[in-house]
Each structure stands twice: as C-alpha cells, then as structure tokens.
Amino acid sequence: MKIQALLSRQFLLYLTGGLLSALIDIGILQLMIRAGINPWLSATAGFFVGLLFNFLFHANLTFRSATSLRSFIQYLVVVGLNYSITLLFIYISYSLMHEGVLSGKIVSLPVIAANGYLLGKYWIFK
Numbered sequence: 001m002k003i004q005a006l007l008s009r010q011f012l013l014y015l016t017g018g019l020l021s022a023l024i025d026i027g028i029l030q031l032m033i034r035a036g037i038n039p040w041l042s043a044t045a046g047f048f049v050g051l052l053f054n055f056l057f058h059a060n061l062t063f064r065s066a067t068s069l070r071s072f073i074q075y076l077v078v079v080g081l082n083y084s085i086t087l088l089f090i091y092i093s094y095s096l097m098h099e100g101v102l103s104g105k106i107v108s109l110p111v112i113a114a115n116g117y118l119l120g121k122y123w124i125f126k
Helices: 009-034 039-062 069-096 101-124
Strands: none
Touching (some): 009 039, 039 069, 039 101, 069 101
16 A cells, blocks of 8 residues: 555545545435435445546546546446445444444445545556
8 A cells, every 4th residue: 555645635635525425425325214215225326426426526636637438447346346345334334233324334434435546546547
C-alpha cells in the first residue's frame, strides 16, 4: 500500500467525493427502510445511486481523467468488489450480530474508501 498516496490532497478530495456519495447512499438506504422496503433492496438502491455520483465526481474532479470504455469497465470491477465487501459487512451486522443494516454499512466505508482510491489512482484513472 502506498501510504503517501493516502496522505495527499488528491486523497482528501477523494474522501470528500466519497463522503458525499456515502451520504447519498445512506440517505436513500434509510428512507427506503423507513418506507418498509426490504433492507437488501434498500442497500442496493442506495449503493447504486451513490455509485453514479461517485464515478462522475472522481472522473471529473478527483483524478481529472478522460474516461473510456476501458476505465468505466475497470470502475465497475472495483464497484463490484466494493459492493461485495459492503454486503458482507451488512450481512455480518444484520444477520450474525443482530445489529441494524446501517452499522454494517458504516463499518464498511473506510475499507471500501481505501480500496477504491488506490485502485482508482493506480488502475482505473492512471
């Protein structure tokens, strides 16, 4: 892991985009759960709306990189990985620890943030 990359101004911008994405994600998750919608569907909807915002933010602001079909496909691979990580944390929280969906979601955020930034910087938007 490149520690200097995690201490850069670019990483702080990445975290800002991630924080905004997370607020969108969690807001939709909570609204849907309060509306009585299945937690798994709620988590999925929040994740994908946050994902769209996240891609646009990072492509245009964080990495200022021209996007291509290849970079979009790579982004989707990272999203799939981060989505799986998120669901694992939610499963552990909700099913095994009998906590709410939100606690698992929140605990997953630092893991997927570091993973997404490093893969974005060195693989997707290089």
